[in-house]
Amino acid sequence: xxDDVVKNRHTETSTVHPATDAAVSVHDLTxxxxxxxxxxxxxxxxxxxxxxxxxxxxxxxxxxLLKSLLDLVPSVSGRIRFHGEPFRARRRDxxxxxxxGSVDWDFPTTVADVVTMGTYRRLGWLRRPGHTEHxxxxxxxxxxxxxxxxxxxxxxxxxxxxxxxxxxxALVQDASVYIMxxxxxxxxxxxxxxxxxxxxxxxxxxxTVLVVHHDLQTVPDYFDWVAxxxxxxxxxxxxxxxxxxxxxxxxxxxxxxxAGTKEPTSGPDKDPTSSYMGRIRP
Amino acid sequence: xxxQTEIQLIAVAAAAACALSGTFLVLRRMAMIxxxxxxxxxxxxxxxxxxxxxxxxxxxxxxxxxxxxATVALVEALQRTKLVKEDTAIGLVFxxxxxxGVVLVSRYADHVHLDVDAxxxxxxxxxxxxxxxxxxxxxxxxALWIAGGALVLNVAAVSVFxxxxxxxxxxxxxxxxxxxxxxxxxxxxxxxxxATAVASFDAVGLVLVVALMVGPAAAAWxxxxxxxxLLPLAAGLGATSAVxxxxxxxxxxxxxAGAMAVxxxxxxxxxxxxxxxxxxxxxxxxxxxxxxxFAMTLLAVHLAQHEGTVxxxxxxxxxxxxxxxxxxxxxxxxxVRDGLNRGWLRREDDRLLLEDAxxxxxxxxxxxxxPQGTGTTPHRI
Numbered sequence: 001x002x003d004d005v006v007k008n009r010h011t012e013t014s015t016v017h018p019a020t021d022a023a024v025s026v027h028d029l030t031x032x033x034x035x036x037x038x039x040x041x042x043x044x045x046x047x048x049x050x051x052x053x054x055x056x057x058x059x060x061x062x063x064x065l066l067k068s069l070l071d072l073v074p075s076v077s078g079r080i081r082f083h084g085e086p087f088r089a090r091r092r093d094x095x096x097x098x099x100x101g102s103v104d105w106d107f108p109t110t111v112a113d114v115v116t117m118g119t120y121r122r123l124g125w126l127r128r129p130g131h132t133e134h135x136x137x138x139x140x141x142x143x144x145x146x147x148x149x150x151x152x153x154x155x156x157x158x159x160x161x162x163x164x165x166x167x168x169x170a171l172v173q174d175a176s177v178y179i180m181x182x183x184x185x186x187x188x189x190x191x192x193x194x195x196x197x198x199x200x201x202x203x204x205x206x207x208t209v210l211v212v213h214h215d216l217q218t219v220p221d222y223f224d225w226v227a228x229x230x231x232x233x234x235x236x237x238x239x240x241x242x243x244x245x246x247x248x249x250x251x252x253x254x255x256x257x258x259a260g261t262k263e264p265t266s267g268p269d270k271d272p273t274s275s276y277m278g279r280i281r282p
Numbered sequence: 283x284x285x286q287t288e289i290q291l292i293a294v295a296a297a298a299a300c301a302l303s304g305t306f307l308v309l310r311r312m313a314m315i316x317x318x319x320x321x322x323x324x325x326x327x328x329x330x331x332x333x334x335x336x337x338x339x340x341x342x343x344x345x346x347x348x349x350x351x352a353t354v355a356l357v358e359a360l361q362r363t364k365l366v367k368e369d370t371a372i373g374l375v376f377x378x379x380x381x382x383g384v385v386l387v388s389r390y391a392d393h394v395h396l397d398v399d400a401x402x403x404x405x406x407x408x409x410x411x412x413x414x415x416x417x418x419x420x421x422x423x424x425a426l427w428i429a430g431g432a433l434v435l436n437v438a439a440v441s442v443f444x445x446x447x448x449x450x451x452x453x454x455x456x457x458x459x460x461x462x463x464x465x466x467x468x469x470x471x472x473x474x475x476x477a478t479a480v481a482s483f484d485a486v487g488l489v490l491v492v493a494l495m496v497g498p499a500a501a502a503w504x505x506x507x508x509x510x511x512l513l514p515l516a517a518g519l520g521a522t523s524a525v526x527x528x529x530x531x532x533x534x535x536x537x538x539a540g541a542m543a544v545x546x547x548x549x550x551x552x553x554x555x556x557x558x559x560x561x562x563x564x565x566x567x568x569x570x571x572x573x574x575x576f577a578m579t580l581l582a583v584h585l586a587q588h589e590g591t592v593x594x595x596x597x598x599x600x601x602x603x604x605x606x607x608x609x610x611x612x613x614x615x616x617x618v619r620d621g622l623n624r625g626w627l628r629r630e631d632d633r634l635l636l637e638d639a640x641x642x643x644x645x646x647x648x649x650x651x652x653p654q655g656t657g658t659t660p661h662r663i
Contacts, residue, residue: 070459096459103453107309108507117449121460128445153507169456 022081023048023177023208024069029078031061031068038064042078042233046210046225051203053213053222053239056229057252062212063099065229066181069210070096082177092121095175097166099182105155105162112137112150114165118172140168145194160191167195178202178209185214196222219243285410288423292409293524293542295429296482297494301502301520302436303475304495305513308503309451313496314369315354318376319472320479320491322353324383324401327480332390343428343480350476351469353379404487406538432481439474440513447471448509486539494520497546501553504560523549577617579643581607582626585636586644598634 022045031039039061046052054062067073069080071087082090095118115137116129123129141147144164149157157165163183170178178199184192199209199222213219219226219239226243227236228251235242235250283291307316326349330342353375360371387401409425421427440447446467450457454464479491486494498520502512526549527542534541555562584607588597597606604614618634621627626640636644 067455070455072455072458091459091461094459096456098453098455102455104311107452108503108509108512109448109452110508114452117453117456120445120449120462123445125446125462126442155507 021048022046023050023083024210025081025084026065026069027079027081029065029068029080030076031064031073032076037076037231039068039229040232042229044227044233044236046208046227046236048083048208049203049206050225051199051209051211051223052225052227053211053219054227054229055213055216055219055251056234060230060251062229063181066096066179066210066212069179070094090177093176095170095173095178097170097178097180097183100159100162100166100185102181105157107154109154110150111146111152111154111157111165112141114154115140115168115172118169121173136172137168140171143171143198144168158188160187163187163191164194167198171198176207178207180209180211182212182214184218216248283422288410288426289406289538290525290528292423292425292429293406293486293528293538294521295426295433296486297498297520297524297542298517299429299432299436299478300482300491300494301498301516302433302440302513303471303478305499305502305516306440306447306451306471307475308496308499309509313492313500314372315357315472316475316479316495317492318353318357318372319350319476320488320495321380322376322383323347323350323476323480323483324488325349325379325386326352326383327401327483328383328386328390332386343477346480346483347473347476349379350479351472354469354472400487401483402487402489403537404483404490404539406486428481432478436474436478439470443467443470444510486542490539490543493543493546494523497543497550498523501550504553504557519549519553520546574617574620577613578620578624578626579647581617581621582636582640582644583647585627585634586641586648589636589641595633600629600632600634603634 024044024046026042026044029039029042029044030037042065054065056062064073068075069087080087082094087094112134116133118140119129119133119136123133138147138150141150144167146161146164146168149161154162154165163185167180167183170180183195187195199211202209203224211223213223220243223239225237226239228234228242228247230251230253235247304313304316307313323346326345326347327342329349330345333341333345356375357368357371360366360375361368366374383401406425410423412424413420414422414424414427446457446462449460449462450464450467457464457467475495478495479488482491482494498516498518499512501519502516506512506515523545524542527545528538530536530545531538531541553561556564558564585598588594591597596602600618604611607614609617618627621640622629624639626637626643628635628637
């Protein structure tokens with residue numbers, strides 16, 4: 001309904017950034033819970049084949065953005081496209097990794113079974129997973145280094161292992177866009193390394209990876225593209241260009257300090273922001 | 283078939299049917315919805331009855347299923363306003379609907395075979411008297427056909443939609459993202475629950491449906507961690523409780539439905555206490571083992587800390603060790619015995635010394651507690 005209006009208003013920008021070029025493009029997205037805007041008029045084009053971070057303070061609407069990409073929350077206005085098409089037409093190409101805490105890990109099932117759920121989209125209604133699907137699940141488990149835990153009950157896993165199971169489940173979907181909600185939340189260092197290596201592999205295969213991320217210090221190491229969000233979109237683009245202290249202050253307000261991006265009172269070496277700031281702005 | 287066998291078959295079919303749909307309610311943490319739905323089907327039954335459906339007519343089942351689903355929708359609508367919490371919403375909706383049904387029964391239907399007792403507790407004992415006649419032939423008690431139908435329906439629904447129900451129960455967000463509508467599956471399940479509740483009406487009455495839906499599923503969950511095993515197991519436990527309840531009722535000359543629900547409780551209690559891994563006793567035993575193991579490690583760490591220091595002799599003297607650790611002598615004695623048996627410790631006169639195994643156990647603890655390079659590694663190790 002709102003699509004026409006949005007299209008008209010965006011004819012200019014659309015010619016500048018043709019939506020089909022972007023893996024994910026968001027135009028004029030506003031999401032509100034009981035008339036309280038959680039996302040205000042967000043415009044965002046994520047190019048194909050990048051490893052992108054979405055950062056922003058608590059309550060910035062990061063998870064909401066992901067959920068509206070996946071049609072899980074209704075939007076008040078705006079349009080979302082995956083490779084130029086609505087999500088409904090592109091379900092097969094989009095894999096979603098929810099927050100680890102969003103499911104009940106006491107559920108009576110095994111690691112391999114959870115990973116197999118990633119094949120359900122291809123199977124559709126009523127068809128049961130068979131040999132092919134189990135093989136695909138095992139391959140994905142091997143990639144995340146969890147093949148030997150395939151028959152384990154999921155409640156016996158550590159936090160990092162749970163996250164890797166979720167990642168394997170997304171790998172099985174063989175999607176072109178991966179959307180992940182805080183995959184590094186509360187995982188051990190080994191898992192964090194495994195995950196980031198895998199995400200870089202996915203990017204290497206030409207896939208687009210979109211990650212809600214909390215740890216500002218690792219953004220320059222892990223990602224090549226970043227969106228700074230705080231209800232509105234503060235900035236988006238290649239990390240080298242937009243991950244500046246100025247933009248961070250705009251996104252985080254006075255609270256930039258909390259993730260290790262303090263003003264360089266503790267010396268320039270200790271401050272991660274200043275070190276890459278130096279690279280961008282001599 | 284003797285009436286005795288018929289009654290037991292009806293009870294078994296109803297119990298198994300309830301256990302199957304109930305399993306998904308329990309897994310979705312919606313056990314109380316079973317209570318709500320089972321009560322709230324009453325107004326649906328009564329209205330359908332007053333509209334001309336006889337007892338056991340399909341109209342009755344339809345009305346009941348409809349009011350069951352309406353209850354769920356009402357509870358959810360109320361909850362969505364955020365003015366009341368879910369449990370409060372359940373507590374508000376179903377007693378109101380149920381009471382409305384009771385008023386209708388007492389005002390308009392008290393002259394027929396639809397009295398409050400029958401609705402609440404069922405009349406299993408009389409079920410064999412009402413026969414199903416097809417083409418002039420007696421094909422068995424009507425209640426058996428209804429409960430059997432519910433069982434067939436549940437088995438069919440759960441096995442055909444096994445994958446979908448599992449996915450939406452475990453991770454509704456993923457289900458939605460993959461294109462399996464959680465809303466559709468949710469209301470599908472609620473329809474199944476309502477239909478099962480009304481079908482069990484004859485067997486155990488509405489009040490006890492909740493026992494059959496929740497008890498066997500909760501017990502089975504303690505016994506297995508595979509959904510594909512849990513479902514038949516829950517059905518089996520439900521059926522067992524039903525048969526046991528029948529014989530208990532005969533023995534006591536008491537209400538069959540009441541005895542069945544008591545048996546559900548007993549079966550749960552048995553499983554809860556004695557389940558091999560998740561039962562109360564198994565947990566206790568595991569905890570005790572962990573505690574002993576920890577005490578032993580603590581002792582090894584203590585000895586390792588003081589090994590080779592000036593106060594080593596004092597800190598490892600058996601007679602005074604319990605004072606250092608602030609343990610009672612009994613605990614020390616038990617822990618020392620464990621350590622000696624494990625080969626972690628050896629005694630030399632009145633002193634306790636570490637063997638290599640004990641020392642490496644202590645070292646493992648240190649490595650975990652003080653990862654390398656933080657500069658707080660304890661002396662000596």
